[in-house]
Amino acid sequence: MIGARMHVLLVDDHPIFRKGLEFLLLDLRPGLTLSHCSQRQELEACLAGVRPQTYDLVLLDLRMPGFEALQALEYVRTVAPETPVVVLSGEEDAGTVRACVDLGACSFVSKSAPPAHLLQALEQVLGGGVHLPASSLGNGDAAWRSRTAADQVGGLVLTGRQVEVLRRVVQGKTNKMIARELGISDGTVKTHLTNVMALFEVGTRTQLVFELARRGLSIDALGEPETSAY
Template sequence: MKILVVDDHPLYRSGVVYTLQNTGLEVEVIECSALATAFQRMDDGLAVDLMILDLQMPGYQGLDSVREVRSRRPEVPVLVLSGNEDPAVVHECIELGAFGFVPKSAPADQFHAALQLVLSGGVYLPPTSLSVGTPATRAQQDAWGRLGAHLTERQRQVLLGIVQGKPNKVIARDLGLSDTTVKSHVAHILDALVVSNRTEAVYALARAGVSLRDLQATAGDSIL
């Protein structure tokens, strides 16, 4: 397993690398101090299973670094690290397709939990971001508790694409469906989870502790 760590702060980057090398996982860690270098390495053929990305990289403002990675390398799962713990920033990162967000102030065990969840196909959200905002309705609590709905195998595949941050056109291409069909499936999934958009669906699954592995394990079953 290859993990690419992109952070312009040598000391913090070294700490992340050290933590990764002491997780007990068989990982090869590649370090880059600039996003341009990371893109060049991948353009040259480097294939990675995960990118751990410092949100504030030189030459990028706000969430532009996440946007750039998701645009240029949508197949690479991204775990964002940041000193900014604003739940709105977390929400935006997930909306852009990041697989997780870890505050730089997080203890090592939280980083380990995030890493394990993301590598298993889940989306990690810091506890503070899950506890803010409008309280869940009873209907949402019930929906999240049972994954919300009775979905067909095709709808489950679409849900996997949503969790992976794929836009409808990419999901349609991957599954050999029309954009209209995917849009219909997405609407059904949102209704089933009692949410109004894709990001809320990801949050719902995160609250329920559901990962891609959990969804994939249900293959062959017509009900999530």
Template sequence: MPYRILIADDHPLMRTALSQTIGQALPGSEILEAARFDQIKPVLDSGDGVDIILLDLHMPGMSGLIGLMMLRSEHPAIPVIVVSASEDAVTVQRAIDYGASGFVPKSAPNSQIVEAIRAVLDGELWVPAIPATTESDVPDLAQRAATLTPQQLRVLAGIAEGKLNKQIAYEMNVAETTVKAHVTTILRKLGVLTRTQAAVLASQMALAPPPPPVE
């Protein structure tokens, strides 16, 4: 059965490798690509439908898990597999807690990538065999962040990047008072008192970039 699959990754070689792997395993499928987070929305809003998204957490504009939550909030019916160079147990667990249906390390063999895609397309959850994390605050923060609307998640992404309210308002094309109202609601929903505390939580959700490959 042919599928429409969106590969969202800023590395051209990674997109090419994934596209070739999918083309061989699922012949006839249409492969779509996005190199930045803001290129994903036009594809999903085109009306033609996408069956699954392969998503890099660290592509430009992504803001890590915040971008993942925005994607899941706006398109809850489309499953997402995170394909990441970060392979630690905490990152994997966080990705699942924040709405991913699967997680595949970029170092995984092609057979594992195909296995993950087929499992998620069948409605299953797929993660690599790694030691379980004991980080107890992940589910709690995920539950609180899940109450944020897509607009509030965009504001939170701006807070994570250290932007001022007026900068966020300009980028979202809304009044600064609207952003201030969103900030107030975000603080309440996240259970914090200050913008700084919200920024700390947001930075946890944004995730640190993976280490560069060893030459």
């Protein structure tokens, strides 16, 4: 999802946590360019006229001054829909995590996690993986909950086009955005997505993101893709 050289926007109003996170990020990716903001006006200024290539990733505090509930995430997804967003929060109840994924967050990192776990989560995210709190991964219908991580992990191979579609789904992009980026029709995107969800035995986009997190998979770890023009 993101290469070694990247530009990350860190949005958090707690100076001590923000500074600690800066050290972790720069240690994980020495060549990383890091920008930050701590309130709504600064965030609006950072995203004013933003282009898809401006930021490779946004790390967003769920509770930002000037926003209520999930408004900060909704705002970022509206003004910068092409940019992957990772939510940072001290809350990690299943409902909150699921709501964030539904709104297009590609990962959810708990601020309350021990330092070692936080570091591991950031490594997953910066490496193109999906991280969600373990407490949120048991949700879904009964059949989905009962499966173990070993059920499907071995031998899962996607076509090149399916991987391209899946990568953009994880980033929270709509079918129309994916179709435009890949130069294919909305219907073709829907077909690829339906096939991918069938491979993972899930029924929704949100379950698909949760399933990737449950397996600890990054997009590039799904096997050697076959080339496809469709």
